[in-house]
Amino acid sequence: MELSVEESRPRRSWVEDAMSEFRVIGHDAFLDKYAKGTPPRWVYLVHEGIEYPAKALWAAALSHGVTPTTTRGFKTGQGRAELERLGFIVFTERPGSDIIREAQVDLDQMESEGERHIREIGVLKRSAAIVAAAKRRSPLKCEVCDFDFEQTYGELGRGYIECHHIEPLNYRGGNSAPTRVGDLALLCANCHRMAHRKGQVVAVEDLRKHLRK
Ligand SMILES: [Zn+2]
Known part of the structure; x- marks a missing residue:
C-alpha cells in the first residue's frame, strides 16, 4: 500500500486508536472486520500487557489513519516492519513452540506524543x-x-x-x-x-x- 497521503497525525496514534477499537469490540469482531475472519498468522504485537494480532492491527491502524483496508491490502512483513518502525514490539508465536522473538527496538527513535485527540470510542459509563x-x-x-x-x-x-x-x-x-x-x-x-x-x-x-x- 502506498502511503502518499499527507500525514496529519503521527501514525502511532492510528495504532493506538486501532488498539482501543480492539479492546472495545473484542478479538473476534476485530478479526472479522480487518482480517475477514482469517485467524492471525502467529504474529502478535504486545502493548501494555495485551497481545494484538499484528497484521489485523496494522490494517485497522491504516483504516483509522488513511483509508479503510483489510489484511489483504498488504504483506504481513510490511505491516510488521511499519509497527516495529513505530517502536512497537512485534513477536512471532508459532503453535507448539515457546520461541518468542522480540523485535530489535531502537531506543533512540523518537515520535512526537502528547497532542490532544478527541476520541469517540471506548468510553463506557462506570459507576x-x-x-x-x-x-x-x-x-x-x-x-x-x-x-x-x-x-x-x-x-x-x-x-x-x-x-x-x-x-x-x-x-x-x-x-x-x-x-x-x-x-x-x-x-x-x-x-x-x-x-x-x-x-x-x-x-x-x-x-x-x-x-x-
Ligand atoms: Zn493477583
Missing part, C-alpha cells in the same frame, strides 16, 4: 459508587493470587485494588444496566491484565488454574 462498595471489604486481596497491596507497599498500597467486571461492560452493547457488587472481582494489577489477555476475558476461576506459585 464509582459500585466500585467503592466492592472495595469495602477487608483484607483487600486479589481474588486470584491473594496479592495484598498494603502488605507489599505499606501505606502507599493501602486501599488499592483493581475492580474487574466479570462480564465485560462492552457486552452490554452500549446500553446501561445495573451492576451488582457480585458482578465485580477484585484483582491485583497483574491478574487484571492477565484476565484481559488477547482481548478476551479469562474467567477468575480459570485464571487461578493458570497460576503457578
Whole structure:
C-alpha cells in the first residue's frame, strides 16, 4: 500500500486508536472486520500487557489513519516492519513452540506524543459508587493470587485494588444496566491484565488454574 497521503497525525496514534477499537469490540469482531475472519498468522504485537494480532492491527491502524483496508491490502512483513518502525514490539508465536522473538527496538527513535485527540470510542459509563462498595471489604486481596497491596507497599498500597467486571461492560452493547457488587472481582494489577489477555476475558476461576506459585 502506498502511503502518499499527507500525514496529519503521527501514525502511532492510528495504532493506538486501532488498539482501543480492539479492546472495545473484542478479538473476534476485530478479526472479522480487518482480517475477514482469517485467524492471525502467529504474529502478535504486545502493548501494555495485551497481545494484538499484528497484521489485523496494522490494517485497522491504516483504516483509522488513511483509508479503510483489510489484511489483504498488504504483506504481513510490511505491516510488521511499519509497527516495529513505530517502536512497537512485534513477536512471532508459532503453535507448539515457546520461541518468542522480540523485535530489535531502537531506543533512540523518537515520535512526537502528547497532542490532544478527541476520541469517540471506548468510553463506557462506570459507576464509582459500585466500585467503592466492592472495595469495602477487608483484607483487600486479589481474588486470584491473594496479592495484598498494603502488605507489599505499606501505606502507599493501602486501599488499592483493581475492580474487574466479570462480564465485560462492552457486552452490554452500549446500553446501561445495573451492576451488582457480585458482578465485580477484585484483582491485583497483574491478574487484571492477565484476565484481559488477547482481548478476551479469562474467567477468575480459570485464571487461578493458570497460576503457578
Ligand atoms: Zn493477583
